[in-house]
Amino acid sequence: MQRSTSEFKHQAEVALQDVTLQRAMAKAKGGFVDKRRVAVARLPEFEQIRAEAKAIKEHTLAHLDYYLDQFERKVLESGGQVHWARTAEQACSAVLAIIGGSGKQVLKGKSMVSEEIGLNAAMERAGHTVVETDLGEYIIQLADEPPSHIIAPAVHKTRDQITALFHAEHEKYGLTELVTETEDIVNEARQVLRTKFLSSDVGITGANFLIAETGSTVIVTNEGNGDLTQILPRIHIVTASIEKVVPSLDDMTVLLRLLARSATGQEMSSYNTLSTGPRRADDQDGPEEFHVVIVDNGRSEMLGNEFHDMLRCIRCGACLNHCPVYSAIGGHAYGWVYPGPMGSVLTPLMIGLENARDLPNACTLNGRCGEVCPMSIPLPDMLRTLRFKEHERKLSNARARWALKAWGWLAQRPGLYQAVTGVMTAVLGRIGARAGRFRSLPLASGWTQVRDLPAPQGATFQRLWRKRQ
Amino acid sequence: MASAQDTRPPPSVGLFATCLIDLFRPNVGFAAVKLLEKAGCRVTVPRAQTCCGQPAYNNGDQQTTASIARQVIAAFESFDYVVAASGSCIGMIKEHYPRVLKNDSNWCDRAEQLAARCHELTAFLVDVMQMREVESSFAASVTYHDSCSGLRELGVKQQPRMLLSKVGGVTLKEMEDSEVCCGFGGTFCIKYPKISERMVSDKTANITATEADCILGGDMGCLLNIAGRLKRQGSLIKVYHVAEVLAAMTDQPAIGEGES
Numbered sequence: 193m194q195r196s197t198s199e200f201k202h203q204a205e206v207a208l209q210d211v212t213l214q215r216a217m218a219k220a221k222g223g224f225v226d227k228r229r230v231a232v233a234r235l236p237e238f239e240q241i242r243a244e245a246k247a248i249k250e251h252t253l254a255h256l257d258y259y260l261d262q263f264e265r266k267v268l269e270s271g272g273q274v275h276w277a278r279t280a281e282q283a284c285s286a287v288l289a290i291i292g293g294s295g296k297q298v299l300k301g302k303s304m305v306s307e308e309i310g311l312n313a314a315m316e317r318a319g320h321t322v323v324e325t326d327l328g329e330y331i332i333q334l335a336d337e338p339p340s341h342i343i344a345p346a347v348h349k350t351r352d353q354i355t356a357l358f359h360a361e362h363e364k365y366g367l368t369e370l371v372t373e374t375e376d377i378v379n380e381a382r383q384v385l386r387t388k389f390l391s392s393d394v395g396i397t398g399a400n401f402l403i404a405e406t407g408s409t410v411i412v413t414n415e416g417n418g419d420l421t422q423i424l425p426r427i428h429i430v431t432a433s434i435e436k437v438v439p440s441l442d443d444m445t446v447l448l449r450l451l452a453r454s455a456t457g458q459e460m461s462s463y464n465t466l467s468t469g470p471r472r473a474d475d476q477d478g479p480e481e482f483h484v485v486i487v488d489n490g491r492s493e494m495l496g497n498e499f500h501d502m503l504r505c506i507r508c509g510a511c512l513n514h515c516p517v518y519s520a521i522g523g524h525a526y527g528w529v530y531p532g533p534m535g536s537v538l539t540p541l542m543i544g545l546e547n548a549r550d551l552p553n554a555c556t557l558n559g560r561c562g563e564v565c566p567m568s569i570p571l572p573d574m575l576r577t578l579r580f581k582e583h584e585r586k587l588s589n590a591r592a593r594w595a596l597k598a599w600g601w602l603a604q605r606p607g608l609y610q611a612v613t614g615v616m617t618a619v620l621g622r623i624g625a626r627a628g629r630f631r632s633l634p635l636a637s638g639w640t641q642v643r644d645l646p647a648p649q650g651a652t653f654q655r656l657w658r659k660r661q
Numbered sequence: 662m663a664s665a666q667d668t669r670p671p672p673s674v675g676l677f678a679t680c681l682i683d684l685f686r687p688n689v690g691f692a693a694v695k696l697l698e699k700a701g702c703r704v705t706v707p708r709a710q711t712c713c714g715q716p717a718y719n720n721g722d723q724q725t726t727a728s729i730a731r732q733v734i735a736a737f738e739s740f741d742y743v744v745a746a747s748g749s750c751i752g753m754i755k756e757h758y759p760r761v762l763k764n765d766s767n768w769c770d771r772a773e774q775l776a777a778r779c780h781e782l783t784a785f786l787v788d789v790m791q792m793r794e795v796e797s798s799f800a801a802s803v804t805y806h807d808s809c810s811g812l813r814e815l816g817v818k819q820q821p822r823m824l825l826s827k828v829g830g831v832t833l834k835e836m837e838d839s840e841v842c843c844g845f846g847g848t849f850c851i852k853y854p855k856i857s858e859r860m861v862s863d864k865t866a867n868i869t870a871t872e873a874d875c876i877l878g879g880d881m882g883c884l885l886n887i888a889g890r891l892k893r894q895g896s897l898i899k900v901y902h903v904a905e906v907l908a909a910m911t912d913q914p915a916i917g918e919g920e921s
Contacts, residue, residue, distance in 0.1 A: 204856055205855045254780065255801055264696050289847055311852060340887075342681070361749075393674075438847075445896040460776070515861050515862070516841055516844070517856055520859040520860060520863075521855055521856060523860075539801050550783075553847075553849070553852060553853075554853055555846070555858065556844065556845065556850075556860075557846060558809035558842035559809055559810070560841070560842070562813075563813055576719060576721075579719070579721035583720065583721030583723075588721065596716065596722060597718060597719055597722075597725075598730070599716060599717075600716075600717050600725035600728075602711075602726075603711040603712050603714070603717075603725075604728050604732060606709045606710060606732075610708075610710045610711075613684055615683075626919045627891065627919045628918040628919030629888075629892050629917045629918075630921070631893075632736045636851075638850070638854050639850065639854070641891070642854045642855070642858035642861070643858070643861065643889030643890040644888075644890075644893045644917060645885070645889055646685060646888050647685075648684055648685045648918075649686055649688060652683050652684060653678050653682055653691075654678065654683055654685050654708070657687075657690065657706050658708075
């Protein structure tokens with residue numbers, strides 16, 4: 193997808209002015225947070241499961257080669273094929289080679305890794321037609337937009353916008369009625385998608401998990417469209433990244449219990465579907481070919497380094513839903529596939545810190561993301577670690593760096609510091625005493641453009657304290 | 662609180678003033694001293710303190726952070742306890758100094774030892790000094806903002822509320838999303854003023870909706886941000902640090918209010 197991470201600040205400011213976006217975000221925010229809270233409260237052993245889930249992922253990551261090998265062996269045993277891709281380009285090439293030819297109609301279920309590797313664009317360049325089958329993805333495909341949330345890709349759209357979009361785009365199917373109720377909107381999408389399901393050559397899905405002991409891929413959805421995507425076409429291709437593997441079905445169930453609760457506040461998503469190999473002789477349905485494209489794209493470099501914990505992420509979206517910055521600006525402002533806290537860690541690691549300098553900084557380190565993360569990923573610490581790297585590489589704003597340096601120098605000299613701040617507060621305190629605040633102040637426009645600056649009381653605490661002693 | 666039969670010497674407390682209280686609101690520093698002395702502590706304010714180092718730390722400068730951390734540790738390690746009227750600065754000393762100095766064999770143990778003796782003011786009064794009564798009255802309805810570091814790094818939540826419930830005349834009216842960040846975030850609020858504006862406006866809307874007379878909190882950063890936004894919006898809601906109310910020291914103009 194088009195990358196605009198370096199435009200973060202501008203995009204965020206545009207998003208803040210976008211009345212429709214703000215309405216959609218306001219509506220979504222409370223829903224996710226409240227539902228998760230209720231779901232977690234209803235599961236007394238949530239913390240215990242959380243610890244268990246972390247241990248499962250850590251064990252798997254420590255033996256990642258072993259479990260990926262086992263997964264491959266089991267896929268082959270069940271008649272499927274595995275394709276390894278180190279880079280995004282290799283992953284796209286692998287998918288195109290499986291599809292073959294040109295002019296095919298390809299169904300795609302929701303897959304964030306396919307967004308990450310730019311698969312739709314690659315398939316379109318190769319002359320194929322791609323139809324997104326997840327309702328949210330379908331909506332944004334019609335709108336020609338990237339997803340703005342990792343589990344609710346069209347969360348930034350209001351119902352009115354979707355009505356207008358369907359009205360414009362579905363006319364060619366003879367659907368000319370203006371649908372305004374949610375149920376009618378869903379039914380209309382269903383009508384259009386049904387014809388596509390029955391006429392497509394290839395179905396591509398992502399995977400929430402890869403099960404090493406059985407060679408199964410797992411998708412978790414609430415619509416069932418993902419199931420149709422992987423069952424009806426002749427070829428089923430799964431795109432998944434290396435850290436999706438877990439040892440066993442038992443391990444998967446532990447993670448599933450956390451995933452739905454953290455994501456949507458459901459105890460279980462509506463459809464938890466396992467695919468194991470192509471159709472067998474006595475199966476009633478299923479694809480003739482089953483392929484798994486396993487993508488690295490920079491992840492193996494994170495193994496064992498300071499960002500290792502990020503590989504535990506199960507893409508539930510809880511950190512987005514609880515991030516006050518994400519809630520304020522939405523996902524598009526972040527400028528790439530993964531928004532919010534998890535994206536602000538992952539994106540710089542995948543596309544280079546120099547291309548995403550704002551992302552680790554656009555965070556108040558309030559800690560809410562880390563608090564709700566079902567996999568206990570220390571997201572705020574990792575964002576700060578990225579700031580360390582920016583500082584080391586001098587990627588941060590030069591003026592801010594110098595100001596910080598000057599302040600740091602002074603802060604290490606208490607006597608001088610107290611003399612300087614003593615004079616400063618005395619002057620500001622005197623000027624500001626009557627009003628009690630400043631509406632504007634030289635060098636403080638970042639503060640005063642949106643709020644007044646309360647005036648100092650006049651003398652520093654240190655000075656008054658010494659006087660009192 | 663120390664009982665009458667207690668023959669142990671009063672615990673010594675090094676008060677970490679915090680740079681924002683030092684610069685903007687010394688009244689909070691004196692309120693903290695008053696409360697600590699009331700709880701039976703002997704309070705000292707070491708001269709060799711400036712700031713906890715968060716501006717450097719959260720802007721990526723580990724070297725400056727480590728120097729400041731060593732300075733704070735040296736100035737405070739002789740006390741039984743280190744207390745500050747800020748969850749943010751105590752979170753820094755307690756949670757982050759040991760990490761900042763983990764590769765410095767001379768200092769990491771000292772950082773750990775200091776960390777174990779660091780407390781946010783209200784948590785210290787309630788959890789360590791067992792304070793159960795407060796001699797103060799404040800005839801107002803108040804709402805309380807839970808500052809992020811205090812809440813999530815230190816578990817400060819019930820302690821200030823418990824103490825407030827003992828202040829005569831106070832009614833607590835909880836706001837929606839009291840645990841959601843106010844948009845201060847240190848230098849965040851000047852680096853991304855527009856995003857910060859939205860966050861603090863959400864906060865002031867929640868505050869206003871309670872119809873409380875006053876908003877209290879335990880961290881000057883948040884309070885300066887919230888007060889600044891409320892004043893910009895023309896609000897009459899008053900902003901105080903919770904220590905000022907607990908110590909009956911609200912005779913000064915509220916944060917952001919003038920003498921007139």
